Amino acid sequence: MAMTDGCSNCLKYTFGFVNLVILICGGVLLGVGITALVGDSAQLNELLDTNLYTGVAIVITVAGGLIVLISFLGCCGAFQESKCLLGTFFCLVLILFIVVGAGAIAGFVMGSDSILEQIKTGLQKSMNDYNEKDSVQQSWNFLQENFECCGVDGPSDWARVLGPNNVPRSCCIKDSEGNPGACGADSNSYDDGCVEKLEDFVKGNSKLFGAIAIAVAVFLLLSMIVACVIMKSIF
Structure with missing residues (x-):
């Protein structure tokens, strides 16, 4: 029934x-x-x-x-x-x-x-390949431009890869028209390290x-x- x-x-x-x-x-x-x-x-x-x-x-x-x-x-x-x-x-x-x-x-x-500690370790290792692998370079540039950060803990991290006071152009603070200007580790670059910004991103997701x-x-x-x-x- x-x-x-x-x-x-x-x-x-x-x-x-x-x-x-x-x-x-x-x-x-x-x-x-x-x-x-x-x-x-x-x-x-x-x-x-x-x-x-x-x-x-x-x-x-x-x-x-x-x-x-x-x-x-x-x-x-x-x-x-x-x-x-x-x-x-x-x-x-x-x-x-x-x-x-x-x-x-x-x-x-x-x-x-x-896991967040692994993120920091991964970022530190990938910096060594910045000049060797285009994919790593593109990823770092994407990260720094979109998250408005520089290096792992700060701009000075790039010294061992690019030399004293040198940072990728993606670290440079953009002007009013959205274009990055000239910058160095101690001038006109983002102060925040990317590990903190990326940790917030991963936690949120x-x-x-x-x-x-x-x-x-x-x-x-x-x-x-x-x-x-x-x-x-x-x-």
Whole structure:
């Protein structure tokens, strides 16, 4: 015997609402992950002595894409009252719940002191390749121009690479027209070191990754519960 109309409609609309929220969250996760992988900030990974940033971005991107597809599958199963579709949905969501949970943990771990120390070590090592690798040079220039910083702890760090009082042009403070002027380690260059600015950036993104992943995990759990109720109500 099928579900009564009132109960059936209530469960379907509840399930549909939960899956709509999951779909939206999945889209946000997908967007954040893709931006982290291919956006301008992706080249910062060239300067870091860790692959965790890229790893978390990949997990978030894959999870976001799967969430969008699976939420659609769940809605089809509920409105068709198909145990097969709902059972498949439940299993896939359970796997996603674990993956998203791992993404949330990794996102918060990325902002831990040990990871931030690796960031500083990576920046210090990459400075030695500034004159040797174009990719490193471009990444340092991007970092210093966009974060308005210079060196690891300050402009004087460039002395061992470029010579006394010399800094990359990307360290120079821009004029009113947005063009960098002439500068040195002790004149007209950004005073702040990039490690502090980059740590703030990574912490902010790790919290964003973690918060979105936790929100999705909660709604995935609710979706699994409602899916179980619907399956038990179908005879």
